[in-house]
Amino acid sequence: MAKEKIVLAYSGGLDTSVILAWLKETYDAEVIAFTADVxxxxELEGLEEKAIKTGASKVYIDDLRDEFAKDFIYPMFQAGALYEGQYLLGTSIARPLIAKRMVEIARAEGATAIxxxxxxxxxxxxxxxxxxxxxAPEIKVIAPWRDPQFREQFPGRAEMIAYAEKQGIEVKATAAKPYSTDRNLLHISYESGMLEDPWFDASSEENxxxxxxxxxxxxxxxxxxxxELSFEQGNCTGLNGESMTPLQVMEKLNELGGKHGIGRVDMVENRFVGMKSRxxxxxxxxxxxxxxxxxxxSLTMDRDVMHLRDSLISKYATLVYNGFWFAPERLCLQALVTESQKNVTGTVKVKLYKGNVITAGVQSPVSLYxxxxxxxxxxxxxAYNQDDATGFIQLNALRLKVSAGVQQSK
Known part of the structure; x- marks a missing residue:
């Protein structure tokens, strides 16, 4: 009988390298390694060779950057999504794309699990x-870190490093790694290690x-x-008069933003599983x-459309953060967002200076200003008669006067 096939989301780091070997050994399965280039x-250098040496039967390294920018980052930014007032959801938004491609590979390869x-x-x-x-509800999901057998074998990083050495797996990790990172086109995150102390100053000169x-x-x-950023129906289509794809826009903005120290956030957030995390x-x-x-x-969107969309930002951001990108309620919200963006066209001029993005001008052929x-x-x-404001104010004040009268009568 043919062996069971498992598609593993593989980064080449200590954890997924050990997991690859462990899956092959524990399930007596054929493990297909998948790395998404987002x-x-x-970080992608040498991954295919390493995965094969670690025991993968096949390796996929797929360039998903265009799709990531166009179909994930851009729609999310149209929604104005910001989690807990600070986090631009860089890690969160990459996960549904990676999972989507994993499922596609699993089906193409006849795998029964990811x-x-x-x-x-x-x-x-x-x-x-x-x-x-x-x-793909028919595909099984294996999560080794929730498997008691796996945790018993690997209670800590020291055991994982020892196992990797025994299996001949090359890993760069050491037993005293100061923090963990996750990088993609939108951001890079840092957590754990020294950062678990919220009093630790990550912005200091020594760090x-x-x-x-x-x-x-x-x-x-x-x-x-x-x-200058050009927009068409809510999507940035070019910089300084030059037309660009979403991927090209993100790459150039990362270069310019990084040069000027823009975009650093240090926060304690609320994880979906219930704990706070720095x-x-x-x-x-x-x-x-x-x-x-x-x-x-601000120049092109109707007031009440903007306020309606804004009232849904927290909900939308929470859906993305919690992993409900493909849920019907997110798709429903996205339809509203897409409709709201039909008039968001024009050019915005900004000034980049020492960590700040400063508005320097905005214009549009469909301006509502x-x-x-x-x-x-x-x-x-x-078009506006100031005398009309008298009645407008009186009508809006009526319920306040009635309420005040009731309070005074007490």
Missing amino acids: GQQD AHGATGKGNDQVRFELAAAAL KGMYVLSVSPEDAPDQPEYL GVYETPGGTILFHAHRVME NPDIATMEADPTQ
């Missing part, structure tokens, strides 16, 4: 598995070496840099794009 850059190296304490296990449930995508604001250029993030390009998109909306109406001088259009 913008890790040099596996991941997410821990039993984190959000990623939920994101991978909810996406798989929505897309500059931790950051990858950006210089510290103190070390950014002393001269500001101006940038994370440090670099999102240089995303921070610029998020700011510019909001400015573009009319200076003749908004002017404090005489209104040549006579």
Whole structure:
């Protein structure tokens, strides 16, 4: 009989390298390693050879960067998604794409299961598995970190390192790794290790070496840099007059944002599984794009449409954070968001300076701003009669007066 096939989300790090060998040994299965290129850059070097040496029967390294930017980052930014007021969801938004491709490979290869190296304490296990449930409920999911047998064999990193050495698996990890990272086109995250102490200052001079995508604001250029972002129906389509794909936009904004120390966030967030977690993030390009998109909306989006969409930002961001990207309620919200963006077209000018994104101008052929109406001088259009405000205020004040009268009578 042919062996069972398992598709493993493989990064080449200590955990997934050990898991690859463990799956093959424990399940007597054929393990297909899958790595999604979502913008890790040099982290992908040598992965195919390493996976084969570790025991993979086949290796997929798929470039998903275009799809990631166009179909995941851009729709999420149209929604204005921001988790708990700070987090631009860099890790969260990559997981459904990775899971989607894993499922596609599993079906193409006739695999009966997919596996991941997410821990039993984190959000990623939920994101991978909810996406798989929505897309391929017939495929089994193996989560080694939730398997008592696996945890008994590997209670800590020291045991994993020893196992890797015994199996001849090359890993760069040491028993005293100071923090863990996750990188993609939108951001890089840092957590665990020294960062588990929320009083630890990750922005200090001695910790500059931790950051990858950006210089510290103190070390950014002393001269500001101006940038123009072109938008069509809520999507950034070019920079400084040059047309670009979503991927090209993200890559260029990351370069510029990193140069000017933009996009660093240090926060304690609420994980879906119930605990609080401290994370440090670099999102240089995303921070610029998020700011510019909001400015573009301010000029072109109807007031009540904006307020309706804004009332749903927390819900939308929570759905993404918790792993419900493919859930019907997220798809329903996305339809509303897409409709809201039909008029979000024009150009935004921003100034990048020492960690800040500063609005420097905005224009649009479909602007809803009319200076003749908004002017404090005489209104040549006579579209707004100031006398009308008297009745407007009186009607809106009526319930307040009634309420005040009731309180006074007490």
